[in-house]
Structures are given as structure tokens and as C-alpha cells.
Amino acid sequence: GAGVSQSPSNKVTEKGKDVELRCDPISGHTALYWYRQSLGQGLEFLIYFQGNSAPDKSGLPSDRFSAERTGGSVSTLTIQRTQQEDSAVYLCASSSTGGGWAGNTIYFGEGSWLTVV
Amino acid sequence: RKEVEQDPGPFNVPEGATVAFNCTYSNSASQSFFWYRQDCRKEPKLLMSVYSSGNEDGRFTAQLNRASQYISLLIRDSKLSDSATYLCVVTTDSNYQLIWGAGTKLIIKP
16 A cells, blocks of 8 residues: 555453554565554554564563564554553554665554553 | 653744754764654654755754754744644664654644
């Protein structure tokens, strides 16, 4: 597609349930990032993918969080046994190479708004 | 000390005024710098990259001060539609890590 696509756009789930959030990056982008943002707060880095590998998982807040990327494209973020503090918007972003140079723009999806009740 | 720091604001500015805010970074090896804009309940979008020589895009001017390790964003003739949170991003060369500031909230008042 033309942009980063995320689904679902909104999810309300009961505490203790598992959720899966999907990200479809811009075609051809090898770098993929997951961030979390609570209302009124800054971006919290979760995980970075380069192709199918995840060289940096350091931001995952607990072992309830996991992510995978298959075929160098679509990524899924899974949260097991959700807690109320998991409520946030989960933003996926992609870029062409992941390198930190001026031309390598990061593009964000519209996010998946998760509410745990 | 945070790696990238921004004044959270809010900056309340009358329409038509000029406003500027800074973003300081702690890693002297930082190479690439960006300003992103985030509207309420929306995703961040690139506003402009920040080049060493400074750059201008319409009403927006970005500057880099390596000696003092900060970048700045200046908005001239501010519009109501400029109301948003402005995020700065810093990276090291060839490094995937993006270090994000927490953002500066700007409110333009009629």
C-alpha cells in the first residue's frame, strides 16, 4: 500500500486476554519499528526489525510482549494476559533502510488504540 | 539527564506571531536530526530534516548548533493549524536507533 497500515485501529479487550496487533509497512521498507504512546506522553520504543530479524528487543516492557515479522514485511505485536497499564496507542513505523541518515524518513501508521478494561 | 530534551510547553502563541523552541541532545556523535509534528490523537509526521547549514521550508526554519548540541525550530506568521506537538528526533550515523524527545506542545490562539 501507499502508507503504513495498522489493524485493528481500535481494540477494547478484557484484562487477561491476549491481543494481536498487525502492521503492514510500506512496500520495500526493510526497517520496522514498534512504539507505544500513552495519552499525553512521548513515544516509548518497543522493538526494531531489520528484515525478519529483531536486533533490538530492548524496549519490550515484559515477557508478555512479543513481536515477529515474516517475509520481511508484515509484523505482529502480541500482548499476552493484557493488563490495564497496557492501554495505549501502539504505533508502527517503517523506513527504507533503518540507517540514521537525513534522507531516511520514518513513516508511521495511524496506530492501534488499545483499551484494556 | 535525558538523551534528548524538549520543553513540554504548552507554548500559547497568538496567531501571526513568531515562535521558536529548542531541542537539546546529549550524544555528541549524533549525526541526523529531524522535526516531526504530531496532532492530537494522530501519528507523528515528518515536518523537516535539519541540515548542518540550517534549512527553511516556507514559514519553518530549522537550525543545528553542534557546539551547544541543540536544534531549533522557528515558525513565522503562525497559523491556527500549526497547533500541534513538535517532536525532535536524533540519530547517530548509520544507526537505526532513533532517540525521540517527548515533544513541545504549541497552541496558536486566534
